[in-house]
Amino acid sequence: MLHNFAGNIEMYGILDAIASGPIEALTSENSTMVGVGMSMEGIEQNPIVYDLMSEMAFQHKKVDVKAWIELYIARRYGRSSPLIRDAWNILYHTVYNCTDEAYEKNRDVIVAFPDVNPSLISSPLEMYPHYGKPTSRRAILREKKNAYEQPHLWYSTSEVIKALELFIASGKELSASNTYGYDLVDLTRQSLAKYANELFLKIIDAYKFKDVDKVTSLSQKFLDLVEDMDTLLACHDGFLLGPWLESAKQLAQNEEEEKQFEWNARTQITMWFDNTEEEASLLRDYGNKYWSGLLRDYYGPRAAVYFKILIESVENGEDFRLHKWRREWIKLTNNWQSSRKLFQVKSSGNAVSISRSLYNKYLRSES
Template identity: 35%
Template sequence: MEAVAVAAALGFLLLTAAGGSAGDEAREAAAVRELLARLLGPGPAAAFSVSVERALAAESGLDTYRLSGGGVGARVRVLGSTGVAAAAGLHRYLRDFCGCHVAWSGSQLRLPQPLPAVPEELTEATPNRYRYYQNVCTQSYSFVWWDWARWEQEIDWMALNGINLALAWSGQEAIWQRVYLALGLTQTEIDEYFTGPAFLAWGRMGNLHTWSGPLPPSWHLKQLYLQHRILDRMRSFGMIPVLPAFAGHVPKALTRVFPQINITQMGSWGHFNCSYSCSFLLAPEDPLFPIVGSLFLRELTKEFGTDHIYGADTFNEMKPPSSEPSYLAAATATVYQAMIAVDPDAVWLLQGWLFQHQPEFWGPAQVGAVLGAVPRGRLLVLDLFAESQPVYVRTASFQGQPFIWCMLHNFGGNHGLFGALESVNRGPTAARLFPNSTMVGTGMAPEGIGQNEVVYALMAELGWRKDPVADLGAWVAGFAARRYGVSHGTAEAAWRLLLRSVYNCSGEGCSGHNRSPLVRRPSLQMATAVWYNRSDVLEAWRLLLAATPTLATSPAFCYDLVDVTRQAVQELVSLYYEEARTAYLNTELVPLMRAGGVLAYELLPALDKVLASDSHFLLGSWLERARVAAVSETEARFYEQNSRYQLTLWGPEGNILDYANKQLAGLVADYYAPRWRLFMETLVESLVRGIPFQQHQFDKNAFQLEQTFVLSTRRYPSQPQGDTVDLAKKLFLKYYPRWVAGAL
């Protein structure tokens, strides 16, 4: 009976989602042809024939592509069951037949001439209905300042990687503003409620309100414009955009208009006090709940249309008011009822992070109450952190509700080489073969993008594979060859070392959050242990530098050289910190001054120069994107401060200090390095004067430095400066011999 119920749930979801596909075959084929012209240019694009036919997937109902043709005088024919499938087929041809590479940091698109022939007609169907993309947090950590040109690039990347289900949450605050005004709130009350742009993700999940706001009127207008273009482009490929729905959180000001409403003030979140946290949650039985939920969804779908899948998170990282299953079921059912009151075909996309984040609260009865409150097939759960802590295993495949196996990988958009590639490689197949599995897709759900591109290349490929990659070593060597446009044994050897070290995280505590001392407020208790052999990273660094005579003209290679140099310096910072700490604890002044001086006055300034040589590692570019989103200098300063806060203090008092840490030129020089100089100088003073180091006093002094950076209006270069290879070599020649000699 269980297998029958599972099949019924999955069948309903497949039918609902398939019926929601927007655009016809001709429109989707045209969208892929336009993508092809943007990617390759009109001339090379003319060598391809692209078409879309739903009938290609008639038997399985799963996205399918077919490749054929090519060779002398023949066009390459790409046929897909949807625009997304055709784009994925195109990407497969470029990757596997032409040795090309498409990535966030740039693309390597040197096409062989003539275009290689497809020896035998190649037909590939995805094993799952969905390839999902995004985390609610990605909207703030990575997308917040994007214009349409950047969104267009991302949607092209999504299509090429076969993504057919993605959040589309821009512009929702403009809709909420209409709803709140209709409910009787004043504009001032609404302005006081919304967070600033860089913190909207947590306002949307009920974690925050007010902090770093208000939103300017121009923000709403621009976001509405963007959302229309985003949705139009996603739908043109046959993607399913996920729109937001009402999760139950409301402004406190609603109690002025409706004094009798039944609301619960939630607990604080993220070390914020109730001035910015402690959201107000409408009781599920309150008659206003369905009114607010329906008003919002009706206004939203009137503005943007719908594809019938909606996201809402009522208890994200928040303890519910009651653990009683009856309460949790009622709270869940009310959210769903508000959806179907407007859209009878609604499917709720739920981030399963809450079950993983607070497992002590979410026992079997509590999880079952939520999962059972929505008809099977109408709740689509994201197993958000499945590569590390899968929830489907301990919930019997989410008790029959469909789920998507997701790789979270990155927290806060941190830099830092990291991956659990073996776990990622094996995880989807294991989930698919799980008893009575209700898995319907794979997903990438990073909090921030633009890092560790090898991890995302593998995950995207797995969305179209029925089995794991047999040999990850060979796969990563092929990845490097495509990325640089040539097979190079030394560079491939470097990547194999990275695969067995930084990209081989496994076991408990395997997390993508960078906790390196480099990006943390210093103390004497900092952890420096890593799960890999640091020698592998230093050796990979050496090998990449050895490959520079051949590969230095490759932009992707130079990007990787910066990234691996950055990682090597991160390792060196940990080692010099350990030396300095040991010297201090042993009251050895000269070794303390030597190690502390190298770390704060040599290593970090040198790292800043290397980062400044690549456009992807510039604080100036990060802040300039924020400024360009504004319509006045006042707005530009406001947006820039939002961005600076998110990178560093996160809240007014360092509430989530350094969570969203990045290693960017300018940030290293003017934020991390001053803290480290202060720390080492304080330790030296402590030994000289014979007084204990006072962490509390140091934290107060460090906070002054951090706040000075956040409030500064200093402008930073938005164009790279210096020669990457030369700067990386100088660093290497200075520190690698010390490492080999054991002098660190």
């Protein structure tokens, strides 16, 4: 099983295939199968996927995923409840039921901001004519081709928001569980990330209609959302930038190595260093992460540069200054890579209350 590229953080999986594929391979005619393995580029995301796949080495028949998830909940949180079981049943049939066979690489707008002229980005109705409903990404790509790499959407966003409602409602019973906290933050992040993708397209739509007031207000809403998501991610140790940088520095034998190792760590998660002043690396955002610190200190400021130039182009009645955008965001990236700023290494904030607050602020009307 490959499953993940570069440790990107995205709720994604095909549990039915995991629960049946190894058994089908083992029992197929002339099978030479001797075991199962995993070869993901990054881990520390989607624990349910790796938990189930690890178990398949010891299974002799296909697994009933629904029944397995009910046991998984009790193991993971120390207890279960009707609300959390209903939530996981939704997740099983949505985010963990990706059957469109599309290449999975997280290209959410926040963490993989489009490096293209806005005129090349389709409007919301063109890009997501069935937004909120499960849609084949391949079908979308056949309908519309442009330079904007569309984020992968294979499930009903409204259904996943319902799962989030149930997760939040389970907080009174499960908030003492660290793993519940991780899953709650991750699910809230997932829901807000898809909301941000849609919000970005509304900004582009307003730009095409030359509505400077709407571009300005929606852009600010997007930037506020990035800040709010950073606060959310700070609620759990599993979503912090600080430990990544500190672990790199701890490998150093001297100050010069420490600077180099930190630069390496910062570069790996932003843009690999083969850019020019006006041409970004082809491997920009390959190792993108939803980590507290990274959103507030890098992804947010980068988006702000784009929106600033977008607003200027509408106000001045001129084309989007693509080369200016590229010069500014590439410089911002290179400066961030060389920075020595420190970030928190311990979580802070109440995941349940912050998730509830952000659900009410951004998602309540979407469900």
